[in-house]
Amino acid sequence: MQWGPLILLFVLMYFMMIRPQQQQQKKRQEMLNSLKVGDEIVTIGGLHGVIQAVDETNNTIRVKVASNVELTFNRSAVGTVRREK
Known part of the structure; x- marks a missing residue:
């Protein structure tokens, strides 16, 4: 007891x-x-952008943050998906 x-x-x-x-x-x-090209995302650091490419082998994504500016992030850097474009 x-x-x-x-x-x-x-x-x-x-x-x-x-x-x-x-x-x-x-x-x-x-x-x-479920991340895919065209998704609008916000990174855990607060950066807003649109996914341009997804690399399954390196577990990275390429994000367009401004015209002629693309950055590469690990998938784990994505905080939220805002909406699909």
Whole structure:
């Protein structure tokens, strides 16, 4: 009977902290895997741009941020996808 509250605490902690974090990581990974040319993105540094190319082998993307200005980022640098163009 002494272990009951301790076990209950661990179960509660799992459902309140660990599981939501795992679901959030899974959702982010799905978003990164679905990036495609033409998507408007915002990087984790706050840079806005449009994806011009996706390199699956190097896990990078090329982003157009202004006319005649393209930058290369790792996929993990993408914070959000704003909308598809």
